[in-house]
Amino acid sequence: DAKTTQPNSMESNEEEPVHLPCNHSTISGTDYIHWYRQLPSQGPEYVIHGLTSNVNNRMASLAIAEDRKSSTLILHRATLRDAAVYYCIPRRQYGGSQGNLIFGKGTKLSVKP
Amino acid sequence: EAQVTQNPRYLITVTGKKLTVTCSQNMNHEYMSWYRQDPGLGLRQIYYSMNVEVTDKGDVPEGYKVSRKEKRNFPLILESPSPNQTSLYFCASSLTRQGGSPLHFGNGTRLTVT
Numbered sequence: 386d387a388k389t390t391q392p393n394s395m396e397s398n399e400e401e402p403v404h405l406p407c408n409h410s411t412i413s414g415t416d417y418i419h420w421y422r423q424l425p426s427q428g429p430e431y432v433i434h435g436l437t438s439n440v441n442n443r444m445a446s447l448a449i450a451e452d453r454k455s456s457t458l459i460l461h462r463a464t465l466r467d468a469a470v471y472y473c474i475p476r477r478q479y480g481g482s483q484g485n486l487i488f489g490k491g492t493k494l495s496v497k498p
Numbered sequence: 499e500a501q502v503t504q505n506p507r508y509l510i511t512v513t514g515k516k517l518t519v520t521c522s523q524n525m526n527h528e529y530m531s532w533y534r535q536d537p538g539l540g541l542r543q544i545y546y547s548m549n550v551e552v553t554d555k556g557d558v559p560e561g562y563k564v565s566r567k568e569k570r571n572f573p574l575i576l577e578s579p580s581p582n583q584t585s586l587y588f589c590a591s592s593l594t595r596q597g598g599s600p601l602h603f604g605n606g607t608r609l610t611v612t
Contacts, residue, residue, distance in 0.1 A: 415597065416597060417597035417598050419600065419601075421601070427605065427606070428588050428590075428603035428604055428605050428606050429541070429588065429590075429601075429603045430603065431600040431601060431602065431603075434597075434598065434600060436597070436598070476596075476597040476599075477597055478596055478597035478598070479596060479597075485531065485543055485546055485556065485595075486531075486543075486590075486601055487543070487557075488533075488540050488541035488542075489540065490540055491540075
């Protein structure tokens with residue numbers, strides 16, 4: 386399984402952009418990169434995923450390095466509601482248990498007013 | 499509304515008394531999974547199911563059973579709960595087990611075993 390490395394914590398100011406990095410140097414060519422977040426006292430919430438190209442949705446943008454060894458989740462304007470633990474997780478395209486999501490420790494994002 | 503529904507949200511029980519935590523999804527998803535979350539240990543997978551009648555162990559399956567008789571339901575069964583199963587449990591589902599399929603999570607069940 387591909388291993389990921391994320392900062393333990395990051396801080397941001399409200400209304401400013403946030404760039405959350407993730408290293409996944411052992412990722413397989415068929416692994417999608419998923420991002421989830423978990424707000425306090427809630428279940429994990431899907432944010433975004435991608436394979437090779439950068440991706441945008443209403444919540445965030447995902448920038449994937451050309452060699453796919455790292456990615457960055459971008460929150461364009463952080464709000465207090467974005468304070469959460471953010472997880473970067475590879476998910477194998479095909480193959481039994483390798484389609485499972487294995488959570489690491491994630492990055493705890495704090496947002497200051 | 500598309501969702502994963504777990505019941506109950508909170509459960510306090512005693513050691514050895516069998517219990518079932520239910521999980522249901524209304525999105526016709528093939529893949530379903532159970533996780534437990536403990537302080538300092540993060541989210542760990544207990545069991546998963548790739549389709550009806552197909553289940554397999556995750557990383558921490560000891561003390562748990564599951565069944566998948568229908569596509570929408572994936573109950574978690576604790577035949578003889580013990581205090582070390584006190585935890586926060588999450589059920590999740592995705593359309594398929596494939597990489598491009600996002601997971602949807604329930605709101606969690608907080609279990610206390612005394």
